[in-house]
Amino acid sequence: MPVFAANLTMMFNEWSFLDRFDAAADAGFSAVEYLFPYGEKSEAIADRLTRNGLTQALFNLPPGDWQAGERGMAALALRFDDLAASIAKGLDYAQAVGAKRLHLMAGLADPNDPVAQKAYHRSVVYAAEKLSECGIALLLEPINPRNMPGYFLNNVDRAADFIQGLGLSNVKLQFDIYHCQIIHGDVATRLRQLIPMTGHVQIASVPSRHEPDGEELNYPYLFNLLDELDYQGFVGCEYIPSGHTLDGLGWFKPFARR
C-alpha cells in the first residue's frame, strides 16, 4: 500500500503553516512534504513532526529569489556560489527535521544551451556529494512547461538519461505523475522503466491538478502498479484541493493511518 505524504504547501491551506502538520496528522497522514521550510525555524517544524508522529518525506533546497521569479539555480552558471550556500542552508534544515530527501530545482534556462548543461552537471555533482556526506538523497524533478515555462529540466526521459549517466547512487528521480502525463503521457510504462531510479513520487489529477480521483488519470490503477513494482518510497500529494482540503479526502480514506 503506498505511503502518502500530504503536501503542506498546497493542502491544508485553511490552517497556518505550522498548524497544517497537526491537521494532516489528524486526517490520517503519516508523512508530509512541502516546497520550502525556510520561513519557519527548523526547531518549530521538528517539534510539530515529533508531536504528531510524522515523517518529513521531502522538501526543496532554497531556489534563489522565488518572489522575483527564480525557480532554482542549478543550471545557472553565474549562481554557483549562491547555490553552494543554499545547499548548506537546506542541509541544516534537513538534519534538524530528519529529512532523507531533498529536491534541487534546476532553474530557468534553455535545456539545449551547453553552458547551462555544464552548470547543471557541476551543481548536481556538488550537491550530491554534500548530501551524501549526510546520508541524504538528491532528487531531480522534471516539471512541465505549462506550469513552469522556461524551466531547464522539462523532460522525464532526458532527466532519466542524465541520472543514469551520472551513476551517483544518491541521485534519484522525482517522478511527478502529473508533470509526466502533461509532458509525455504513457505514465505506466515510464513508471515500470524508471522505478529503480525513482526516489519520490508525486500525484495530482490532470489537467486541473486537484485530488487524484478524477479526470484523465486512473489513480487506483497507478497505486496498484506502484505496489506491484514494490515502490518503497513516499507518494507526495502535491495537489490543490478543489474545495476544503478535508472535503476532498474521500480518495485517501482507505490509506489513512488510524
Ligand SMILES: O=C(O)C(=O)CO
Ligand atoms: O512545481 C512542482 O511540481 C514542484 O514540485 C516544485 O518543486
